Every structure is written in C-alpha cells, then in structure tokens.
Amino acid sequence: MESLWRAATGQDPNPEDYKGIEFWSNPERSGWLTKQGEYIKTWRRRWFVLKQGKLFWFKDSSNITRASTPRGVIPVGTCLTVKGAEDVVNKPYAFELSTGDYTMYFVADTEKEKEEWINSIGRAIVQHSRSVTESEVVDYDSRR
Numbered sequence: 001m002e003s004l005w006r007a008a009t010g011q012d013p014n015p016e017d018y019k020g021i022e023f024w025s026n027p028e029r030s031g032w033l034t035k036q037g038e039y040i041k042t043w044r045r046r047w048f049v050l051k052q053g054k055l056f057w058f059k060d061s062s063n064i065t066r067a068s069t070p071r072g073v074i075p076v077g078t079c080l081t082v083k084g085a086e087d088v089v090n091k092p093y094a095f096e097l098s099t100g101d102y103t104m105y106f107v108a109d110t111e112k113e114k115e116e117w118i119n120s121i122g123r124a125i126v127q128h129s130r131s132v133t134e135s136e137v138v139d140y141d142s143r144r
Contacts, residue, residue, distance in 0.1 A: 013073040018054055024064045027051045029120040032061070034107040036089065043107065046071065050120055053077050053128030055097075074104070077128030082121040084114070097121060 029050040034043045035057065047061035049070075056070040076082075078099050085096040085105055093114040094107045108114035 013070055017073050017075070018056065018070065021052045021054055022066070023049050023051050023054070023056050023070065024066055024068060028124070029117065030061075031113060031117075032109060033057075033117065036105040038102070038104065048106075048117075050076075050124060053124050055121065055124075075128070076121055076124045079121075079125050082118050082125065084118070 027049045029048075031048060032045055033048045034045045035048075036043050046057040046059065047064070049056045049058070049064070053076055055074040055076055057072050058064055058068065059071055074097065076097070079097050080100050081096075081098045083096060085094045086092055088094070088096065089105050089107070091107050093109065093111055094105060095114055095118050097104050097106070106117070108117055
C-alpha cells in the first residue's frame with residue numbers, strides 16, 4: 001500500500017515500485033486524463049500509461065523513454081473498484097479508482113475514453129489482484 005499512499009500524496013514513486021516494467025514501450029493503454037490531487041484538490045492534466053498492473057503518470061506525453069521518471073504509479077492490483085464518478089465530482093466523464101482506503105478521481109476527455117479506461121483498469125485489477133491467489137481459487141464444478 002505504500003506506493004499507493006505515495007501516489008495519492010503526490011510523492012515521487014520509488015523506482016522499486018516499477019522495476020522491470022518497460023512503461024515506455026507498448027502500453028496496454030495510454031492517454032491524457034485529468035487527475036485530482038489527494039490533499040490539494042486541484043485538477044491536473046497528465047499523460048497516463050497502464051502496463052503490467054501499474055498505472056503510471058507523467059507531466060507530458062512527449063518523449064517517454066527508459067530514462068523517464070513517472071510522476072506517480074498506482075499498483076492497480078491493490079485496488080478494489082473502478083467506476084464512473086460523474087455525480088461524486090460533478091464533472092462529465094469522471095471515474096474513480098479505489099482501494100477501500102484511498103479513492104483517486106480522474107476525468108477523461110470523452111465518454112468513450114472513460115469507458116475504455118474503466119474497462120482496461122478493471123481487467124488489470126482482475127489480472128493483478130493480490131486478493132485471490134491460485135491456491136485460494138476453488139473449483140466449484142468439481143464439488144458436484
């Protein structure tokens with residue numbers, strides 16, 4: 001949870017939080033989103049990259065390379081929900097990403113982009129969730 005706290009508070013991420021992830025190459029999704037700060041509730045436009053269960057953001061989209069340093073990183077596997085939040089923040093195309101303890105708010109440019117981000121992040125939550133390990137998965141069909 002420490003890296004989500006760092007992300008929520010705007011502190012620079014620890015390089016250990018994204019070690020081995022080539023965020024500069026072939027992301028699962030990337031694009032502009034406007035993100036609300038956790039404590040100072042200002043909205044800032046940032047370039048987001050979703051790759052291998054991590055949601056990174058950068059100040060701009062130009063020239064993201066191996067040497068780039070993300071402004072923040074969220075391990076989406078620690079998140080429980082991603083859903084629309086227009087009514088919560090009173091902005092169109094808004095959505096939220098929540099761990100249960102922390103909720104972060106984002107605004108996409110269009111309804112289509114909002115839905116695509118929600119779907120992509122939702123898939124990443126399922127794929128990278130630490131709440132269910134293979135040893136905990138129960139095969140209900142075998143119990144019949």
